[in-house]
Amino acid sequence: MPRRRRAIQPIQPTPGAKSGRSRNSALDLPDIDDDEPTAPRFSMPLDDMYDDDSFNEEPPRQSILAPLPEYDYDNGTVQSIEFGRRARSEDPRLDRMFNKRISEQYGELNDLTINGEDYELDGNFINRRGTLLPNDLLEQVAEEDLDNTTTEIRALTGRRDGRPSDVDLGVFGDVDDEDEEPTFRFTIPPRMHVPVEDEGDEEDEVDMYNETQRRLNETIIEDDEDVENDTRAGAELVNDDETAPVLADDNETGPFEIAGWESEPDAEDDDEDLQAYRGEVSAIDRSLQTPAPETPAKKRAGRQRKTLNISRFGHEYPSFPAATVKTLANGFIKSQGSKTKISKDTLAALVQTSDFYFEQVGEDLAAYAQHAGRKMIEEGDVIALLKRTRQVTDSSTVFSLAQKLLPRELLQQLRMEPLPKLRRQKRKRMETIREEDGHE
Amino acid sequence: MPQTLYPRGTVKKIVKAHANRPLSKNADILIFLKYALFMQEVIKEAGIASKRSGERGVSARSVRKVREGCLRKFKG
Incomplete structure (x- = not known):
């Protein structure tokens, strides 16, 4: 035996004794002991809570879980009373947890609304619910399921409706916001602007699109946080009635908007140019097509009085x-072959020009009449003026010009009225012409 | 041009005010004829000027640029 022992000892005992000790004491006993009391507690409540909150999104929650204790410490002063409640809620849970199996516990949470709330309240934030909205807790249980679904939908659709709820929880949000929420808060007002900007500026839309993607990521994380925190639930209970329909609408619009933003910017740039051209043409067409009397009437009224x-x-x-200037000018422009039409600025310039012109003509005609020793300005004076400016020459008479430029009514008046006075006026005209011819 | 091409009374008033003299019966038609010629000239010149400066159609700037010369041209 001793020999055997000696022989055995060097070989087996040292490892055997160590292994035996470790197996018996460390591995078997502690594992069994730990598994029974502690392991179910930590693993079960945490897992249950996560599962309850969001089915698909476990990893982000876990990452978020780490910061949670910080929030707890920060809020600890405010929520000191709530912590006490936690402990109470936890204790019954633990008792129930130990007594009952995990699956049973899960079912119980759903069945026992108040207890379920407590379980959900286990998170630091949950306690707040109880404190903030004691009456709502009863209502929440049914709605919490809805909330979870809605939050998931929001995360998928990039909804930011969760923000307002965060805002509602002012104290809690403030402390938490320092690191992560500032983005959330910023998102809220931009959302209000989103619809307006979407319609208006495309550049903004691109920015908004980027922001929306950001928000999508943020919202997913936030929603997770919110679910865990359950801050939302309290706020949402109040807002659910309002937010729920809004969510539905936004969900519908959201994806479309995003899709539109991706495709639009390029397409719309081209569209803008086209629209710009079209808009110009259309505007000009309007100005031309719309009965001119409108603008002239206004201008007349304004100018005559002012x-x-x-x-x-x-x-x-x-x-x-x-109006007259416009019709005349458009007629001339058309006759020149260009299809563009007169803009307001051009028209104003032309009106001013015509004013200058009439001033000049009036002075010239007055000088002519005075030179002829007459008080009245007669047609001959005008013809003399035309002749002097080489507009009436041997090849082009007044009538030929009138036939070109004047409508028939005026032309007829020019022709018809002189007729009875033909003798006198023709004499005068002839005289004046002869005189000028003589001078020349 | 269904309606009368221009308000005769207005033209008469304007010229009367500038000349401080009355107008004979149909003088205003001839004055308007001359005015039409003037406008034709202005628009032709303005179109040329605007084309030269690379603008489309007739712009107000080209009209202002051109009208001085046109008024000189039509000075009695």
Whole structure:
């Protein structure tokens, strides 16, 4: 035996004794002991809570779980009372947990609404619910399931509706927001702007799109946090009635908007150019097509009352009507072959020009009449003026010009009225022409 | 051009105010004829000027640029 022992000892005993000790004491006993009391407690409640909150999104929650204790410490002063409640809730849980199996416990949470709330309240945030909305807790149990679904939908659709709920929990949000929530808070007001900007600026839309993607990521994380924190639940209970329909609407619009943003920016740039051209043409067409009297009527009224010009002789006179200028100018532009039409600025410039012109013509004609020793300005004076400016020459007579430029009514008046006076006026004309011819 | 091409009374008023003299019966038609010629000239010149400066159609700037010369041209 001793020999055997000696022989055995060097070989087996040292490892055997160590292994035996470790097996018996460390591995078997402690494992069994730990598994029974402690292991179910930690693993079960945590897993249950996660499962309850969100089915698909475990990893983000876990990552978020680490920071949670910080929040707890921060909020500890405010929620000191709530911590006490936690302990109470936890104790019954633990008792129930130990007594009952995991599967049973899970079912119980759903069955026992109040207890279920407590379980959900196990998270630091859950306690708040109880404190903040004691009456709502009863209502929450049924709604919590909805909340979970809604939060998931929000995360999928990039909903930011969760924010308002966060805002509602002012104290809690403030402490938590320092690291992560500032983004959330910023998101809230931009959301309000989103619809307006979407319609208006495309550049903004691109930015908004990026922001929305950001928010999607953020919202997913936040929603997870919110679910865990259950801060939402309390706030959402209040807001659910309002947010739920909004969520549905936004969910519908959200994906479309995003899809539109991706495709639009390029396409819309082209569209903008096209629209710009079209818009210009259309605007011009409108100005031309719309009965001119509208603008001239306004301008006449304004000018006749406000800007009655006063000539150097002290006579008031209206500026030349813009409608006439426009029709004339458009006619000439058309005759020149260009299809563009007169803009407002051009029309204003033309009206001013025509005012200058009439001033000049009036002075010239007055000088002519005075030179002829007459008080009245007669047609001959105008013809003389035309002749002097080489607009009436041997090849082009007044009538030929009138036939080109004037409508038939005026042309007829020019022709018809002289007829009875033909003799006199023709004499005068002939005289004047002869005189000028003689001078020349 | 269904309606009368231009308000005769207005033209008469304007010229009367500037000349401080009355107008004979149909003088205003001839004055308007001359004015039409003037406008034709202005628009032709303005179209040329605007084309030269690379603008489309007739712009207000080209009209202002051109009208001085046109007024000189039509000075009696």
